[in-house]
Amino acid sequence: MPTTVSATPAAVIVAIDGPSGTGKSSTSKAVAAQLGLSYLDTGAQYRAITWWMLSNGVDVSDQQAIAAAADKPSIVSGTDPRQPAISADGLDAAGPIRTQEVTAAVSAVSAVPEVRTRITELQRTIAASADGGIVVEGRDIGTTVLPGADLKVFLTASPEARAARRSGELKTTEGKPVTDLAATQQALTARDKADSSRKTSPLKKADDAVEVDTTELTLEQVIECVVTLVEKAAARKAEGEPVEEAAR
Numbered sequence: 126m127p128t129t130v131s132a133t134p135a136a137v138i139v140a141i142d143g144p145s146g147t148g149k150s151s152t153s154k155a156v157a158a159q160l161g162l163s164y165l166d167t168g169a170q171y172r173a174i175t176w177w178m179l180s181n182g183v184d185v186s187d188q189q190a191i192a193a194a195a196d197k198p199s200i201v202s203g204t205d206p207r208q209p210a211i212s213a214d215g216l217d218a219a220g221p222i223r224t225q226e227v228t229a230a231v232s233a234v235s236a237v238p239e240v241r242t243r244i245t246e247l248q249r250t251i252a253a254s255a256d257g258g259i260v261v262e263g264r265d266i267g268t269t270v271l272p273g274a275d276l277k278v279f280l281t282a283s284p285e286a287r288a289a290r291r292s293g294e295l296k297t298t299e300g301k302p303v304t305d306l307a308a309t310q311q312a313l314t315a316r317d318k319a320d321s322s323r324k325t326s327p328l329k330k331a332d333d334a335v336e337v338d339t340t341e342l343t344l345e346q347v348i349e350c351v352v353t354l355v356e357k358a359a360a361r362k363a364e365g366e367p368v369e370e371a372a373r
């Protein structure tokens with residue numbers, strides 16, 4: 126009998142990776158909401174630990190200081206795609222983690238192995254307890270955090286498109302919008318470089334990930350494309366095909 130995929134597929138584990146501004150968060154939230162899956166923004170976790178360090182006097186230019194503080198804050202993520210939430214030591218971090226100060230420091234903090242070990246454990250625990258399936262987005266989900274994911278998607282887009290998407294969103298520490306497109310693109314490229322060249326778990330497409338170039342696609346088209354990929358992965362999973370096949 127053919128397998129019918131419903132709007133709430135089997136407990137699929139979906140990894141969505143890619144550089145900044147490719148549409149990971151918007152796509153992951155929408156796909157998870159549409160298919161009744163949980164959602165985890167791993168970038169928000171790295172941003173939250175960075176914010177905590179900046180707020181608690183940790184010198185973020187000192188790797189040893191970062192490593193020594195990595196275990197200290199309690200980082201709690203909500204997994205409802207309609208109400209994503211993030212806190213550090215009980216304080217709502219959703220607003221402060223989006224400031225330029227945090228954005229400028231997050232790549233240095235996230236490159237420290239002790240930070241990655243701590244946050245990766247947290248991510249695996251959350252994914253393992255998402256009984257109904259989950260969409261997890263980040264940089265190293267398909268390669269390191271959840272290498273056995275049922276579907277891996279790697280989103281890309283041109284640096285120009287990514288900077289244009291980002292520039293309207295960024296806020297200075299005073300809450301003013303950042304409008305300098307060239308500066309945004311430069312900061313974005315620098316972060317990509319730092320994230321891709323770090324030793325521990327760099328930003329990288331997993332060999333078995335499906336690459337989607339979103340440069341010329343609307344957000345709606347990207348969402349539709351990923352929903353279809355998830356439904357196919359769920360169908361393969363329901364038919365009992367091996368995980369490696371499910372990601373193709």
Ligand SMILES: Nc1ncnc2c1ncn2[C@@H]1O[C@H](COP(=O)(O)OP(=O)(O)O)[C@@H](O)[C@H]1O
Nearest residue numbers: 145146147148149150151152290339342343344
């Ligand atoms: N395909 C797209 N076309 C146009 N704008 C997009 C597209 N995908 C995402 N966006 C917009 O670009 C911005 C960055 O998207 P986001 O999902 O936060 O990217 P990421 O999580 O990869 O950094 C958001 O304002 C979002 O609405």
Ligand SMILES: Nc1ccn([C@@H]2O[C@H](COP(=O)(O)OP(=O)(O)O)[C@@H](O)[C@H]2O)c(=O)n1
Nearest residue numbers: 145146167168169171231232235263264265
């Ligand atoms: N799985 C992940 C997710 C984010 N990160 C780090 O966290 C930063 C912020 O991630 P993000 O997803 O919020 O970034 P944006 O794409 O939203 O700008 C990245 O630049 C990486 O340094 C990471 O190292 N590994």
